[in-house]
Amino acid sequence: MNKLKRLSPATRSNYLTYLGVILAFAILQPMAAGGKLSPTLQGQLVPICAYVVMTLSLNLTVGVLGELSLGHAGFMSVGAFSGAVAASALQYSIPNGGLRLAVAMVIGAVFAGIVGVLISVPVLRLNGDYLAIVTLAFGQIIKSIVENLYVGVDGKGMLHASFLKPLTSLGEGGRMIVNGPMGIPNIAEISSFIAGFILILITLAVIFNLVNSRAGRAIMAIRDNRIAAESVGLNITKYKMMAFVTSAALAGAAGTLFALGQPAIVASKFDFNTSILILVYVVLGGQGKMWGSIIAATFLTVLPETPAMRGLADYRMLVYAVVLIVVMLVTNSPAIQSFFSRFQKEAERENGKGGEQA
Amino acid sequence: MSERQKRPPTKLVPVPSVNKIPERDINKAPILECQHLGIDFGGLTAVNDFNMAIGRTEIAGLIGPNGAGKTTVFNLLTKVYQPTRGTILLDGVDTHNMTTAQVNKAGIARTFQNIRLFNNLSVEDNVKVGLHNQVKYGMFQGVLRLPGYWKEEKRAHESAMELLRIFDMEDLASHQAGSLPYGAQRRLEIVRALATNPSLLLLDEPAAGMNPSETADLMDNIVKIRDTFHIAVLLIEHDMSLVMGICEGICVLNFGEIIAKGTPDEIKNDPQVIEAYLGKKREV
Numbered sequence: 001m002n003k004l005k006r007l008s009p010a011t012r013s014n015y016l017t018y019l020g021v022i023l024a025f026a027i028l029q030p031m032a033a034g035g036k037l038s039p040t041l042q043g044q045l046v047p048i049c050a051y052v053v054m055t056l057s058l059n060l061t062v063g064v065l066g067e068l069s070l071g072h073a074g075f076m077s078v079g080a081f082s083g084a085v086a087a088s089a090l091q092y093s094i095p096n097g098g099l100r101l102a103v104a105m106v107i108g109a110v111f112a113g114i115v116g117v118l119i120s121v122p123v124l125r126l127n128g129d130y131l132a133i134v135t136l137a138f139g140q141i142i143k144s145i146v147e148n149l150y151v152g153v154d155g156k157g158m159l160h161a162s163f164l165k166p167l168t169s170l171g172e173g174g175r176m177i178v179n180g181p182m183g184i185p186n187i188a189e190i191s192s193f194i195a196g197f198i199l200i201l202i203t204l205a206v207i208f209n210l211v212n213s214r215a216g217r218a219i220m221a222i223r224d225n226r227i228a229a230e231s232v233g234l235n236i237t238k239y240k241m242m243a244f245v246t247s248a249a250l251a252g253a254a255g256t257l258f259a260l261g262q263p264a265i266v267a268s269k270f271d272f273n274t275s276i277l278i279l280v281y282v283v284l285g286g287q288g289k290m291w292g293s294i295i296a297a298t299f300l301t302v303l304p305e306t307p308a309m310r311g312l313a314d315y316r317m318l319v320y321a322v323v324l325i326v327v328m329l330v331t332n333s334p335a336i337q338s339f340f341s342r343f344q345k346e347a348e349r350e351n352g353k354g355g356e357q358a
Numbered sequence: 359m360s361e362r363q364k365r366p367p368t369k370l371v372p373v374p375s376v377n378k379i380p381e382r383d384i385n386k387a388p389i390l391e392c393q394h395l396g397i398d399f400g401g402l403t404a405v406n407d408f409n410m411a412i413g414r415t416e417i418a419g420l421i422g423p424n425g426a427g428k429t430t431v432f433n434l435l436t437k438v439y440q441p442t443r444g445t446i447l448l449d450g451v452d453t454h455n456m457t458t459a460q461v462n463k464a465g466i467a468r469t470f471q472n473i474r475l476f477n478n479l480s481v482e483d484n485v486k487v488g489l490h491n492q493v494k495y496g497m498f499q500g501v502l503r504l505p506g507y508w509k510e511e512k513r514a515h516e517s518a519m520e521l522l523r524i525f526d527m528e529d530l531a532s533h534q535a536g537s538l539p540y541g542a543q544r545r546l547e548i549v550r551a552l553a554t555n556p557s558l559l560l561l562d563e564p565a566a567g568m569n570p571s572e573t574a575d576l577m578d579n580i581v582k583i584r585d586t587f588h589i590a591v592l593l594i595e596h597d598m599s600l601v602m603g604i605c606e607g608i609c610v611l612n613f614g615e616i617i618a619k620g621t622p623d624e625i626k627n628d629p630q631v632i633e634a635y636l637g638k639k640r641e642v
């Protein structure tokens with residue numbers, strides 16, 4: 001415990017985050033295995049993990065890089081569909097579900113990462129809020145593309161894809177995987193809570209280790225002051241891209257995890273509302289605060305499904321919009337900021353590290 | 359203080375064209391040479407026909423009334439703005455095609471008139487960002503925590519602490535940069551700039567907002583920095599005691615044009631400079 005106290009506050013908070021996740025898993029996993037969870041919660045374990053990873057990855061873009069992304073669900077969609085297609089195509093070559101899931105997640109992450117590169121090359125060169133606008137459009141475009149996409153596998157295991165027109169010539173032994181607007185109607189559910197738990201840990205490790213490295217310092221320096229960052233010789237575009245593409249790839253992996261835990265998925269599941277939902281989780285949990293993201297994503301995924309709240313389901317987006325506005329107003333109000341910073345200063349002084357008060 | 363006064367008076371030697379640099383630097387190529395540098399903002403000519411050379415280990419001053427174009431000169435040198443006219447030679451190399459980041463890698467580091475720190479990072483991390491291009495490991499080594507990460511991070515930590523020691527700031531290493539008092543923020547900006555291993559350090563009003571004793575310390579430290587790192591310093595400052603105390607060569611700017619160049623003594627007695635600062639004498 002003493003050793004924990006000597007660590008820097010940031011490192012301590014990182015360790016506590018890992019610890020919290022592991023504890024939560026250690027408690028929930030035996031309950032889930034023993035059938036002690038309610039069926040709704042049981043069914044939500046994988047989606048919770050997927051949304052936690054989505055929120056963490058968006059927090060990398062919003063909190064650490066300081067750019068606004070309004071189409072994060074688009075990356076989830078790319079990861080969901082590419083991962084699910086991969087899992088389906090590999091069904092016979094990799095019979096082991098866990099291994100197939102891992103491979104599918106890597107493929108989902110790679111595809112989402114590539115799309116992230118394609119978006120960021122033109123956009124991140126610009127300064128200003130262009131990324132928000134472009135990602136907003138991107139989310140819509142991905143949805144339209146996937147809704148018109150037909151992918152199938154023929155008897156020899158070769159993938160066939162077609163855009164706008166359904167596939168007709170899959171031949172003997174062939175089958176459809178992605179069926180246009182119907183999405184993927186029959187998924188072998190190979191995602192598990194354990195897989196989700198591992199993905200959360202990997203995501204945390206990637207984000208924490210990135211943040212506490214040379215590249216992470218560069219990313220946060222750019223967020224804090226772009227002009228100063230340039231003046232000390234940082235390649236702005238490179239580090240913005242690094243953060244954004246990492247964020248996209250992690251969202252892709254989360255998408256695969258999510259898709260392979262559902263019986264069926266459609267493109268409209270990953271729409272603008274989902275992007276905003278995840279943004280609300282990030283803002284509520286606190287920008288740059290990873291433990292906050294985990295808590296916000298978990299509770300806001302579970303809460304609307306509880307019997308008491310289900311009646312309000314229709315108002316969910318309305319409530320979130322109001323919450324988002326209130327949080328933004330509150331955190332940006334100088335009066336409230338100074339109120340909280342006074343608290344913080346007092347706490348610091350009590351800890352005997354107030355230093356010089358100017 | 360005393361050490362500074364013992365320094366022998368510098369004799370400025372004219373070099374071809376219109377520049378003067380200290381005697382000890384005269385046989386070396388100047389670290390910086392500006393030729394006919396100029397920039398227009400729309401119809402406003404902010405800087406025009408700016409010619410200046412700075413010796414390898416010179417402390418030079420750039421002074422002038424408010425709005426004279428001093429900060430704009432810094433922004434031209436660091437490519438925050440692209441010059442409309444003229445050339446900048448850094449160590450003999452034309453910086454024509456360089457970006458701000460490339461100019462820094464080539465050897466110019468700067469501070470800002472309105473402090474620009476990485477406010478949410480710790481003091482130590484601010485310096486480490488300055489050390490960025492000296493620390494050699496990639497993103498994957500960092501994320502996977504390979505041996506290169508630990509080795510280089512240790513080195514970065516040691517260099518950062520050593521640099522902070524210049525201003526006795528090691529104790530503040532873990533503090534958040536944005537929460538430092540004003541004077542400490544200015545000093546941290548200088549440390550961060552030094553961390554990039556420059557050959558020319560540009561300081562934009564380093565003593566602004568400092569009290570007299572802080573300013574005196576700063577003067578000593580600027581000289582100390584020059585002497586330990588063997589670099590050139592160009593500083594903008596309104597505090598005349600600082601400028602006259604440590605600058606060997608001074609360049610006076612008014613309405614974007616150089617109106618005088620010389621040693622502190624020459625500048626003090628230059629009628630045009632007096633007029634620019636005090637206004638024209640009324641003829642009776």
Ligand SMILES: Nc1ncnc2c1ncn2[C@@H]1O[C@H](COP(=O)(O)OP(=O)(O)OP(=O)(O)O)[C@@H](O)[C@H]1O
Pocket residue numbers: 399402404422423424425426427428429430431471
């Ligand atoms: N980006 C810009 N666009 C338009 N005009 C500018 C710009 N930057 C500077 N100027 C103008 O150029 C002139 C010189 O400004 P500059 O900031 O260089 O003055 P300065 O000598 O540093 O003054 P001070 O002592 O007040 O810092 C001013 O008239 C200013 O308004």
Ligand SMILES: [Mg+2]
Pocket residue numbers: 428429430471
């Ligand atoms: Mg200025």
